Amino acid sequence: MPELRKDPVTGRWVIIATERAKRPNDFPHPQGVPSEEPCPFCEGREDRTPPEIFALRPSKSQPNGPGWQVRVVPSVAPVLRIEGQLDRRGYGAYDVMRGIGAHEVIIESPRHCGDLTELSDEDVHAVLQTYQARLNDLQHDPRFKYVLLFKNHGRAAGGGYIPHVRSQLIATPVTPKRVKEELEGAKQYFHYRDRCLYCDMIAQERESGTRVVCESEHGIVLAPFASRFPFELCLLPKRHSCDFGSTAAAELQGIARTLRQMLTSLKQTLANPPYNYIVHTAPFRRPTSTRAHYWRTIKEDYHWHLEIMPRLTRMAGFEWGTGFYINPTPPEDAVTYLRDQQPQERHGTH
Amino acid sequence: MALTEPRKGQNHITSVPSESELRRDVVTGRWVIINTSHPSRVGDFEFESADVKGTGTCPFCPGNEAMTPPEVYAERPSGGQPNGPGWTLRVVPNKFPALQIEGDLQRRGIGIFDMSRGVGAHEVIVESTNHQWQLADLDAPDIARTLHAYQLRSRELRGDQRLKYVLIFKNHGVAAGASLEHTHSQLIALPVVPIRVADELNGCAQHFEYRDRCAYCDVLHQELEARERVVCETSAFAVFAPYVSRFPYELCILPKFHRADFLLVPDDELQDLARALREALRRLRSALKNPAYNFILHTAPIEEGNREDYHWHFELMPTLRQVAGFEWGTGFYINPTPPELAAEDLRNASI
Numbered sequence: 248m249p250e251l252r253k254d255p256v257t258g259r260w261v262i263i264a265t266e267r268a269k270r271p272n273d274f275p276h277p278q279g280v281p282s283e284e285p286c287p288f289c290e291g292r293e294d295r296t297p298p299e300i301f302a303l304r305p306s307k308s309q310p311n312g313p314g315w316q317v318r319v320v321p322s323v324a325p326v327l328r329i330e331g332q333l334d335r336r337g338y339g340a341y342d343v344m345r346g347i348g349a350h351e352v353i354i355e356s357p358r359h360c361g362d363l364t365e366l367s368d369e370d371v372h373a374v375l376q377t378y379q380a381r382l383n384d385l386q387h388d389p390r391f392k393y394v395l396l397f398k399n400h401g402r403a404a405g406g407g408y409i410p411h412v413r414s415q416l417i418a419t420p421v422t423p424k425r426v427k428e429e430l431e432g433a434k435q436y437f438h439y440r441d442r443c444l445y446c447d448m449i450a451q452e453r454e455s456g457t458r459v460v461c462e463s464e465h466g467i468v469l470a471p472f473a474s475r476f477p478f479e480l481c482l483l484p485k486r487h488s489c490d491f492g493s494t495a496a497a498e499l500q501g502i503a504r505t506l507r508q509m510l511t512s513l514k515q516t517l518a519n520p521p522y523n524y525i526v527h528t529a530p531f532r533r534p535t536s537t538r539a540h541y542w543r544t545i546k547e548d549y550h551w552h553l554e555i556m557p558r559l560t561r562m563a564g565f566e567w568g569t570g571f572y573i574n575p576t577p578p579e580d581a582v583t584y585l586r587d588q589q590p591q592e593r594h595g596t597h
Numbered sequence: 598m599a600l601t602e603p604r605k606g607q608n609h610i611t612s613v614p615s616e617s618e619l620r621r622d623v624v625t626g627r628w629v630i631i632n633t634s635h636p637s638r639v640g641d642f643e644f645e646s647a648d649v650k651g652t653g654t655c656p657f658c659p660g661n662e663a664m665t666p667p668e669v670y671a672e673r674p675s676g677g678q679p680n681g682p683g684w685t686l687r688v689v690p691n692k693f694p695a696l697q698i699e700g701d702l703q704r705r706g707i708g709i710f711d712m713s714r715g716v717g718a719h720e721v722i723v724e725s726t727n728h729q730w731q732l733a734d735l736d737a738p739d740i741a742r743t744l745h746a747y748q749l750r751s752r753e754l755r756g757d758q759r760l761k762y763v764l765i766f767k768n769h770g771v772a773a774g775a776s777l778e779h780t781h782s783q784l785i786a787l788p789v790v791p792i793r794v795a796d797e798l799n800g801c802a803q804h805f806e807y808r809d810r811c812a813y814c815d816v817l818h819q820e821l822e823a824r825e826r827v828v829c830e831t832s833a834f835a836v837f838a839p840y841v842s843r844f845p846y847e848l849c850i851l852p853k854f855h856r857a858d859f860l861l862v863p864d865d866e867l868q869d870l871a872r873a874l875r876e877a878l879r880r881l882r883s884a885l886k887n888p889a890y891n892f893i894l895h896t897a898p899i900e901e902g903n904r905e906d907y908h909w910h911f912e913l914m915p916t917l918r919q920v921a922g923f924e925w926g927t928g929f930y931i932n933p934t935p936p937e938l939a940a941e942d943l944r945n946a947s948i
Contacts, residue, residue, distance in 0.1 A: 250712055250713070250714060250715050251702075251712060251713045251714070251715050251716075251788065251789065252710065252711075252712045253710070253711040253712065255709050255710055255711070257792065258792060259792045260787075260789050260791065260792070262695050262696065262715055324635065326617060326630050326632055326931045327617060327630060328616070328617065338840075339815075339819040339823075340623050340812070340815040340816055340819050341620065341621065341623060341819075341840050341841070342620070342621040342623075343618055343619065343620050343621070344618070344619045345616060345617070345618065345619070346616060346617025346618050346619055346630055346631070346632075347619075395927055395929075402919070403919060404919065405918075405919045405920065405924075419628075419929065420619065421619065421621075421628050421929075423628070423927035423928055423929035424625070424626065424627050424628070424927065424928035424929065425927045425928040425929075426927055428928075444709065447708075447709050448709060451708040451709055451710075472707075472710045473710070523925060525925075525927070556925060558919075561771070561772065561773070561774045569764060569791030569792070569793050569794055569893075570791055570792040570793035570796075571764075571787065571791035571792065571793075573695045
């Protein structure tokens with residue numbers, strides 16, 4: 248019998264189609280043809296990108312030259328522009344403003360490699376530190392409300408032609424709709440119970456164990472109860488915090504290790520699937536904002552996390568139009584496949 | 598489409614402002630980035646076309662009726678037995694249903710989670726006997742019969758107390774999620790109102806509360822006055838590229854007569870809708886070289902058909918590119934084709 252499951256945060260319902268459950272080999276995904284052009288993201292070709300905004304240069308090398316660990320540059324085809332005022336206005340029944348924002352590319356390795364699993368835990372830690380640095384810097388621009396950090400891995404996930412590991416960020420002058428929904432859901436739960444929904448979820452999932460993929464001292468990886476997509480996963484910090492940007496170095500190092508472990512088991516289970524991941528963190532809160540009171544309890548009610556969605560199925564009209572998803576792989580099944588790929592990393596809670 | 602690399606193909610010189618805009622949807626409050634600085638046009642997309650291949654045995658072709666579950670409705674103008682040939686339109690339960698019709702919901706909680714059994718209906722409307730035809734190839738009166746079948750099936754399922762919403766949609770082409778190429782649409786009857794439908798209803802309710810007018814009626818008047826996003830028009834319907842289009846060449850088919858419920862649309866208006874839908878599909882096919890597409894019927898939930906704040910409509914979205922992580926995770930879309938240019942291309946398409 249199929250099941251209908253409700254996401255506790257957003258209230259979104261998902262059909263878990265248990266009757267025709269799909270397994271890892273049921274999702275063919277052709278690998279893209281790599282570009283023949285010299286890669287503009289590799290060390291030594293810094294002049295092929297716009298001048299860098301930020302770089303981790305452990306050896307104190309010069310900007311826009313070699314010797315970096317992670318490098319951030321503006322997108323060459325930005326969807327938003329950094330200069331100018333928003334110019335909010337109405338147009339009949341509609342509202343419109345200028346496309347002001349930041350669009351940056353985070354080059355995650357000087358070497359030409361395809362994904363984060365090919366890096367060391369320390370390198371992944373450096374990537375997360377770079378995310379933090381950019382987030383904390385963009386916070387100072389009063390025009391921006393939110394920064395989206397995301398990765399499109401593989402062509403089917405909207406990634407580029409050049410297989411050089413990187414992520415993107417987009418700073419927006421409005422808080423995106425899904426982000427707002429999530430914040431609302433978390434706030435409502437907190438107001439009702441005086442507890443963080445995500446902390447409750449972690450406690451419940453650790454107790455049942457059936458949807459836990461892996462965990463470490465600092466992080467835990469779950470297949471969400473109401474997963475929309477086959478092998479969808481969520482990485483949460485065990486320590487309650489609404490803000491990714493303020494995570495301390497030691498904790499971030501643990502999170503980096505868990506992230507790499509999660510990506511490795513996905514890669515092995517699904518033969519290098521295309522995927523997207525997104526960092527969900529609190530929006531910028533400024534004491535002067537007219538909405539300051541609105542996020543009064545956010546430190547207590549919200550819990551930052553990283554959401555990862557392998558792109559294994561086509562999204563059909565049904566899902567687009569309704570936000571109502573049909574998932575052919577129960578998350579409990581996904582977890583058993585993913586756990587089999589990481590025998591050396593098992594932890595006692597399963 | 599890659600966000601970080603220059604687009605292939607040429608960009609066209611247009612009169613649209615040379616700067617991106619953020620536009621906010623009147624109904625849902627969703628913001629969309631419209632890339633007016635480097636707009637992508639018809640030839641700029643790499644996508645899989647939805648051409649009919651016609652290989653293998655098709656369960657929807659006449660003579661193969663035994664390959665589907667027994668029909669729940671069929672039109673046999675010259676007679677014939679159920680589940681045999683002689684039909685012109687046929688509705689069957691989905692062989693692999695996402696939901697099952699038997700049993701009660703058994704709603705329950707598991708700790709912080711809520712769930713119920715997957716009760717509902719999942720049906721397939723086979724629109725034509727001809728395997729080679731697409732919906733756009735059918736005559737308007739035949740398309741009207743398909744629309745009429747949507748009404749009939751919805752009406753029957755509305756009697757079921759367990760169900761809250763009947764969703765009608767079409768996936769055309771593999772890239773749009775179709776698993777069989779023989780032209781068909783689908784119906785899913787749900788025991789809950791889906792979240793995006795609820796968003797739309799809430800948005801309309803707020804607009805009505807504030808202005809005592811329907812949000813879609815406001816949109817209709819503005820679009821018919823501005824004209825720049827209108828693709829075509831019949832006596833009862835306007836086809837236009839929404840001001841806040843999420844996708845390149847997205848279209849909305851909006852009835853001029855305010856009504857919340859598609860089921861209350863009379864026959865003559867259904868004939869007119871068939872003409873509007875046919876023209877929209879043919880213009881898309883001609884301008885974009887047979888793209889895969891989805892359409893979705895947006896109508897009021899069961900037992901809410903008399904709401905004065907809601908306005909039923911069709912949403913039509915060609916599948917021209919992969920949606921990236923940014924868009925999935927945030928509901929914040931980047932559209933590389935301003936709807937004004939999309940409308941112009943579709944108006945200029947030869948049909």
